[in-house]
Amino acid sequence: MNLADLYRSQNREVKAKEYIDNGLRIQPKNGDLHYALGLWFIRQNDKERGVDELRQAFIIDPSNPSSTYGYSVALFSTGRKSGAINILENYIAKYGNNAIILDGLVSMCQDQKLYDKANKYSMLRKEVFGY
Numbered sequence: 001m002n003l004a005d006l007y008r009s010q011n012r013e014v015k016a017k018e019y020i021d022n023g024l025r026i027q028p029k030n031g032d033l034h035y036a037l038g039l040w041f042i043r044q045n046d047k048e049r050g051v052d053e054l055r056q057a058f059i060i061d062p063s064n065p066s067s068t069y070g071y072s073v074a075l076f077s078t079g080r081k082s083g084a085i086n087i088l089e090n091y092i093a094k095y096g097n098n099a100i101i102l103d104g105l106v107s108m109c110q111d112q113k114l115y116d117k118a119n120k121y122s123m124l125r126k127e128v129f130g131y
Contacts, residue, residue, distance in 0.1 A: 001019070001032055001033060003019045004016040004023070013044070017037075017040055020033055020037045029060055030060070031057040031058075031060035031061035031064060031067055032057070032067075034053050034054070034057040035053070035066070038050045038052070038053030038054035038071075039054075042074070047074075047077075051075070051078060054067065055071055057070070058071040058087070063094075065095075066100070068087060068088070068091050069100050069101060072084040072088050076111075081112055082112075084108060085108050085112070088101050088105045088108070089105065092105070097128045099129050102121050102124060102125040102129075105118075106121045106125065
């Protein structure tokens with residue numbers, strides 16, 4: 001996966017995908033690799049396949065805040081806004097407070113004009129993380 005990130009940073013997307021695919025052949029239930037593949041598809045403008053891979057990463061490891069956040073942002077950006085918010089709220093309920101999850105909730109709730117929820121999560125973030 002680190003090699004895939006290196007190739008991505010060098011704009012060598014074909015090589016990056018090759019390493020991700022190889023990794024998934026060896027470890028098909030590796031959430032980080034599914035997450036990387038999801039982002040790869042999104043960079044290639046294949047949002048549907050990207051969202052599917054991000055969903056796989058989320059299913060494999062729902063306690064991972066990065067994959068949970070990434071999947072929720074993908075859902076939100078494809079119009080499934082209430083589902084995105086629900087995923088983040090469920091994360092908080094099950095795994096506790098996380099700064100990136102709370103930031104996502106504040107932003108998404110503000111976007112949806114759910115100001116009471118946005119204020120609730122903003123106050124919680126400030127209480128827990130000091131900002």
